[in-house]
Amino acid sequence: EIVMTQSPATLSVSPGGRATLSCRASQSVSSDLAWYQQKPGQAPRLLIYGASTRATGIPARFSGSGSGTEFTLTISSLQSEDFAVYYCQQYNKWPPITFGQGTRLEIK
Amino acid sequence: QVQLVESGGGVVQPGRSLRLSCAASGFTFFSYGLHWVRQAPGKGLEWVAVISYDETNKYYADSVMGRFTISRDTSKNTLFLQMNSLRAEDTAVYYCAKDSMAGPNPRGAVDYWGQGTLVTVSS
Numbered sequence: 001e002i003v004m005t006q007s008p009a010t011l012s013v014s015p016g017g018r019a020t021l022s023c024r025a026s027q028s029v030s031s032d033l034a035w036y037q038q039k040p041g042q043a044p045r046l047l048i049y050g051a052s053t054r055a056t057g058i059p060a061r062f063s064g065s066g067s068g069t070e071f072t073l074t075i076s077s078l079q080s081e082d083f084a085v086y087y088c089q090q091y092n093k094w095p096p097i098t099f100g101q102g103t104r105l106e107i108k
Numbered sequence: 109q110v111q112l113v114e115s116g117g118g119v120v121q122p123g124r125s126l127r128l129s130c131a132a133s134g135f136t137f138f139s140y141g142l143h144w145v146r147q148a149p150g151k152g153l154e155w156v157a158v159i160s161y162d163e164t165n166k167y168y169a170d171s172v173m174g175r176f177t178i179s180r181d182t183s184k185n186t187l188f189l190q191m192n193s194l195r196a197e198d199t200a201v202y203y204c205a206k207d208s209m210a211g212p213n214p215r216g217a218v219d220y221w222g223q224g225t226l227v228t229v230s231s
Contacts, residue, residue, distance in 0.1 A: 034217045036153075043203055043221035044153065055219060087153055091216025095167040097143075097155040 002026050002090050006100035012108040017078050021103045023071040023088035032092035035064055035073045038102075039084045047086075048073065075105075083107050110134040110220040112204045117225030120194055130187040130204030130222055137185040138162075141207035141214030144178060144189050146200035147224070154200070157189065158207070158214050165213075172198075194229045201226050 003026040013019045023033070031051040036044040046055040048064035051071060061076045075082055088100040116128040130142070144156040157168045157178040166178055177190040187204055201224040209215035 032216070036218075038153075043223050044218075045221070046208070046217070046219045049208060049217045049219075089153075089217070094216050095155075095158070096169050097158070097216050099153040099155065102152045 001096055002029060002093055002098050004088055004090055004098050004100035006086075006088055006103045008103060009101070010104045010106060012106050013078055014108045015078055015080060017108075019075040019078055019082075019105055021073040021075075021086055021105070023066075023073070023100050025069045025071075025090055027093075028068045029090040029092035031067045032090060033064075033066070033071050034089045034091065035062075036087045036089065037082075037084050038087065044087065078105075080107075110206060112206065112220060112222035114202065114204050114222045114225035117202065117227045119228045119230060121231050122195060122229055124194055125190070125192045126194060126227060128189040128191065128202055128204075128225060128227070130189075132185045132187065132204075132206070135206065135220075136210070138182045139210040141165075141209075142178075142180060142187045143205040143207060143214075143218055144187075145203045145205055145218070145221075146198075147203070148197075148200045151200075156202070158216075159187070160212060160214060161210070162212065191227070194227075196229050199227060199229050 033051045035048040038044040052064045143158045159178045203224045204222040205218040206220040207214040208217040208219040
């Protein structure tokens with residue numbers, strides 16, 4: 001099973017600032033990496049797939065990068081609606097499909 | 109637009125069974141694989157199971173293997189999860205989710221999620 005590790009667990013950033021979230025895989029997942037956003041009481045929403053491709057309707061301030069075992073989600077010019085929990089997920093070698101434990105992005 | 113609506117959750121005693129349903133609309137149901145993903149209260153996401161578009165392939169997390177069964181009814185555009193021998197650790201919100209790639213082999217990335225249904229296993 002591929003273990004996904006996200007850091008930091010909690011990130012505090014001011015509105016208008018830039019957030020950088022990290023995700024590491026225990027072995028290479030190529031570019032088969034997705035990022036999801038989840039707000040309290042809501043279902044997750046797909047942001048990024050293929051490590052760097054934005055899903056339909058996702059604003060350009062969200063960007064993903066990386067390949068192999070190291071990945072980054074960057075959110076530039078943070079808006080109030082961006083404060084949420086973010087999960088990475090690998091779909092290269094499965095089953096099982098595995099998620100990171102999440103990074104909580106909070107307002108500083 | 110794509111809609112996934114789960115139902116069937118509730119409170120159930122340990123060892124008992126429950127069947128979840130997910131009514132799908134807004135996409136070509138028979139073309140896509142479908143997943144169940146769960147989230148225990150205050151915890152992260154855990155993938156549970158996937159079924160291919162034609163039901164020929166089904167895969168499960170080790171934690172539910174042999175107890176849960178995923179199925180689908182194309183005539184009713186509905187996904188199911190039969191959960192037997194439930195345990196306290198199965199308590200979670202269960203999400204139905206659509207795979208992002210059409211065809212015989214699910215990609216594994218999910219592009220649409222339902223709102224979830226809560227299953228509580230407690231005596």
